[in-house]
Amino acid sequence: MRAAIFNGAGKPITIERVPDPVPGRDELLIEIGRCGICGSDVSMTSGSPFDYAVGRCFGHEFAGTIVGKGRDTPGWNVGDAVACMPKSGCGHCEACIEGRPLFCPTGKGVSEAFAEYLSVPASVAIRLPEGFSMSDGALVEPMACGLRALGSADMRGGERVLVLGAGSMALAVVWWARRLGAASIVVASRSAHRRDTCLAFGADALHAFDEDDPAELARALGGAPHIVVECIGKDGALGLALEHVRLGGTVVSMGMCTQPQPIIPAVLAFKEARLTFPLAYSPEEYARTAREFDQSGFRPDIMVSDVLPLEQVGDAIASIRGGVRTLKIHIDPRIAP
Numbered sequence: 001m002r003a004a005i006f007n008g009a010g011k012p013i014t015i016e017r018v019p020d021p022v023p024g025r026d027e028l029l030i031e032i033g034r035c036g037i038c039g040s041d042v043s044m045t046s047g048s049p050f051d052y053a054v055g056r057c058f059g060h061e062f063a064g065t066i067v068g069k070g071r072d073t074p075g076w077n078v079g080d081a082v083a084c085m086p087k088s089g090c091g092h093c094e095a096c097i098e099g100r101p102l103f104c105p106t107g108k109g110v111s112e113a114f115a116e117y118l119s120v121p122a123s124v125a126i127r128l129p130e131g132f133s134m135s136d137g138a139l140v141e142p143m144a145c146g147l148r149a150l151g152s153a154d155m156r157g158g159e160r161v162l163v164l165g166a167g168s169m170a171l172a173v174v175w176w177a178r179r180l181g182a183a184s185i186v187v188a189s190r191s192a193h194r195r196d197t198c199l200a201f202g203a204d205a206l207h208a209f210d211e212d213d214p215a216e217l218a219r220a221l222g223g224a225p226h227i228v229v230e231c232i233g234k235d236g237a238l239g240l241a242l243e244h245v246r247l248g249g250t251v252v253s254m255g256m257c258t259q260p261q262p263i264i265p266a267v268l269a270f271k272e273a274r275l276t277f278p279l280a281y282s283p284e285e286y287a288r289t290a291r292e293f294d295q296s297g298f299r300p301d302i303m304v305s306d307v308l309p310l311e312q313v314g315d316a317i318a319s320i321r322g323g324v325r326t327l328k329i330h331i332d333p334r335i336a337p
Contacts, residue, residue, distance in 0.1 A: 003057040007055070022119065032064045035114055036061035066078050081134070100282065147281060148285055150229075160222060192206065197327065242267045
């Protein structure tokens with residue numbers, strides 16, 4: 001089969017022929033329908049200490065169709081449409097017991113979906129509701145991260161929420177903030193062209209950045225924000241978030257910056273503010289995301305700006321790194337190059 005291979009920062013991502021995966025006794029063989037390019041795919045192919053291992057396939061925001069299965073996979077059928085978490089857990093370690101199987105030290109990673117096929121443990125799959133597209137299914141993963149982000153801020157409803165950035169992760173936070181009962185939601189971004197999308201996901205307004213005047217955003221929100229979610233991942237973004245958050249508020253870092261960022265701890269202290277760094281989600285949050293899409297009738301694929309063949313994944317990542325304005329880019333290995 002064809003698979004995208006990371007060859008090291010600064011080197012082309014190549015499409016190579018690799019052996020077809022064979023499902024184990026408790027695994028499902030998935031034909032990949034869509035796999036989204038995540039901001040982490042950009043940062044982890046950039047020469048940082050967090051880069052993917054050289055010589056491996058990658059891609060973790062995916063959905064597909066079961067085309068084969070092991071003998072110990074009751075309840076699953078060939079032809080089922082599924083979305084999959086990128087790692088399984090053992091079910092017994094501290095991380096798994098705490099609802100963090102993506103941190104399980106012995107779990108199987110299955111974040112290799114920039115390919116035609118992938119074998120995954122049946123435990124990581126959820127069946128997609130009827131009517132879901134492959135695009136909707138591949139967006140369960142990034143949208144679940146938005147739920148986790150607001151959970152880390154102990155959101156209960158009634159909060160004023162400021163989201164810094166207007167990319168796909170910011171949209172996930174906006175959508176969940178509205179679902180969880182935010183009093184007001186404002187997006188601050190330099191990407192004014194994303195205003196309509198932000199409003200469609202539930203934002204009350206999109207404002208341009210004004211680093212010298214936090215009062216402007218506070219007026220738009222109806223007061224200083226209880227929760228500021230930083231979805232930029234650039235130098236200075238955390239400091240900006242700390243500047244805006246209210247007394248006793250929470251700053252959530254979702255930008256996945258891989259470089260040092262200066263912050264002044266005294267700024268947190270004088271506000272008694274919290275700073276959290278959520279990474280993923282629990283299986284329950286992942287499944288809840290798909291249920292909420294289904295129950296609300298919401299189809300998140302309005303955030304997908306481009307659908308490209310597998311052969312273009314390297315160029316797409318390079319264009320995002322270069323600042324090309326896109327929302328979510330999906331790779332469909334079934335499209336002819």
